[in-house]
Amino acid sequence: MLSIKLFGMVKTLAQQQKELSLEFVDGQKVEDLVEVLRAQYPEIGELVLKKKVLISVNQEISHPDTVISTADEVALLPPFAGGSLEANSKGKMKNAKVSR
């Protein structure tokens, strides 16, 4: 199993779960994780595919071919409060509404 930390609007999309636990084979790549997400959490998977949400592995932004061990610290990072990563161009993403 692989634990994935969630933050901000991604956490909201996952019904306020702080972490997801996914079946994941040790040594697969980030691109494989994206497929798992698309199958199980289509809305989140789509945002990751469009690079609007980035995947960090051990606190560094990953690439599609970054290899993941199930012991790694993996997180899904929506666009930061302060602006956007290179992969995200400004203002493209709609704000996610939160229902309370």
Add this chain to the structure above:
Amino acid sequence: MLSIKLFGMVKTLAQQQKELSLEFVDGQKVEDLVEVLRAQYPEIGELVLKKKVLISVNQEISHPDTVISTADEVALLPPFAGGSLEANSKGKMKNAKVSR
């Protein structure tokens, strides 16, 4: 008589006097004041002539043809702590040593 306020190294050159009182005809110009200074305080007059010390009239930097009334507030301004006025190029002037 015309009162002239002194500051910094000009005050030091005038034996720590805060103000000079000069015979001055109402309505003469700044260029006339420079001549009076050169005659009575040659060291200070020379600095004024070289624009290393500026003359302010009513708290504004004057020009040679600015007319002075004896009721005006006149001051001699050595180069400011923060840098130099346009008329003073940086680093040209030697620091004035003060003997205590």
Add this chain to the structure above:
Amino acid sequence: MAVEIEETMLVRVQAEDFSVDEEINRVRARSTRIGGIATFLGTVRDRSKGRDVRLLTFEHYEGMAQKKLREIRERALQDFDVIEVLVLHRYGAIEIGENVVLIVVGAEHRADAFRACEWCIDELKKITPIWKLEETPEGDVWVEEHP
């Protein structure tokens, strides 16, 4: 050991408010060569992209946020002619007008302090995993961009 403790104080993510004087004094204490200290303080505005804002809540990725702020401090010390850099960000609920983020840079000369300070806050906003929830009359929204 003393240096490690000091460095911990120079890069922080915390819920509590801070005193700018105290933070400036940490930087000033590093060297009597410091002649200019440039500071940036980010506060909560009451408007964001045309929306009224009542409250902001900041969430951060514990560990990665600190790591990125440490990187920013170290790169600033390496790339600019500055003596000390302090980087501080708050998390949790923060009201209108209150402090969110602080950068303090001490240098011998002011131009270097300004350059480094502005670089730090620009970089912080690009690479630090911190998110912001705006409470507005139309509901709560997670926003991408800081005002």
Add this chain to the structure above:
Amino acid sequence: MAVEIEETMLVRVQAEDFSVDEEINRVRARSTRIGGIATFLGTVRDRSKGRDVRLLTFEHYEGMAQKKLREIRERALQDFDVIEVLVLHRYGAIEIGENVVLIVVGAEHRADAFRACEWCIDELKKITPIWKLEETPEGDVWVEEHP
């Protein structure tokens, strides 16, 4: 009347030390639209042009110094997209490491705050009739240029 009193506090030449927090709060209090506050604090360095410095004494032209600082504040408010500007300079004897001059600029956006803050301190150093006596091991010297 209230505005006049406030403006008096926003441009000062004083012997006493000041708190950066208090001065920032004066600026912050002017508008909830402020999202970024850029500050420059000038302190006394222990070296100036290769000389050791033990103490600095600042002398100002009372009246004209305040007038020039007011002009700086007004021009900054007019020429930059900023909300409030505070300009403060001390006079008298000031020891190594202590505060000399403070500029605080509040704006909606940080780039404007930085631009205006740096312009203010550059302009202050050019046009304000303030002089500085350095006490060094070789004697006391009046200096033209601030470190």
